[in-house]
Amino acid sequence: MANLLGRVAPWLPSGKEPPREAEFRTLGRKDTPQLWRLVNSDSTANVFMASHLEIAGSAAPSSSGGEVIGTFRGSRLVSACWTGVNVVPVGMADDDGALLGSQLGMSGRRFSSIFGPASSVMSIWSTLKPFSPEPFDVRAEQPLLEIRQPSAIPPNQSLRFTRPHELEKILPACAAMFEEEVGYSPYVGGEEHYRRRVAGLIRRQHSLVDFDDDGQVIFKAELGTVSARAVQIQGVWMNPAYRGKGLSAGYMSAVVGESLKLAPVASLYVNSFNTRALALYKTVGFTRTGEFATVLF
Known part of the structure; x- marks a missing residue:
């Protein structure tokens, strides 16, 4: 510990005699x-x-x-x-x-x-x-949303867990989502680390996908962080060719259903300026319970 932090903040006036309160x-x-x-x-x-x-x-x-x-x-x-x-x-x-x-x-x-x-x-x-x-971005207002019961929206029954042999098919969609959301490629600094993360999600059955007849990803999402009490949904992405067709709510309902099999709460956080996503999540049944922020480097 000593190599990272002192026991108290040394710049405080009482730094020579450490205050007990912090x-x-x-x-x-x-x-x-x-x-x-x-x-x-x-x-x-x-x-x-x-x-x-x-x-x-x-x-x-x-x-x-x-x-x-x-x-x-x-x-x-x-x-x-x-x-x-x-x-x-x-x-x-x-x-x-x-x-x-x-x-x-x-x-x-x-x-x-x-x-x-x-x-x-x-x-x-x-x-x-x-x-x-200098940070790449500071996102100071990201509503934290949650849902504690299955959505009233009928779930899209085509959504399923990604299979291990489908890594190469889903990886471009994952990278596209990351770049849209974060603003740079997940392959910056090397591709292997990101590949291992996606493969790990698939292996744990935390990656959900639907493909069209040509093998292209229509929709995908991840159960990115999972505990016994909550699941945090991440990586939600709809293929641009399928946007605006009214498919998102059914897919998100299916994601919620799978999440609630693992924990009593499904949650996610979203940028406050993403009004389309906020409207979708409200339709599915998510409610706002807090506020997140992210600083990206």
């Missing part, structure tokens, strides 16, 4: 129950951390180099933040986020994105910004 350290195995308490306070917004804990079984640093930084007041864990390739806060108040952003900035680490509850993300970014390269 201490940062990397979490270990013994902190797992407290981290779960934080995660379960909002299992939809915190699905990323819940999924990590379910897979890893512990709050301790991962073998890939990611770690969870906790904010303590006394012995109580009051907020946390995943720091790996991405930065993902959990229950982080604005002041804690600002302190952590400065600490991360001074550590010299670089990240691909910051995402999660908007107030936490933007507070981290407010003090990380002076240390960071």
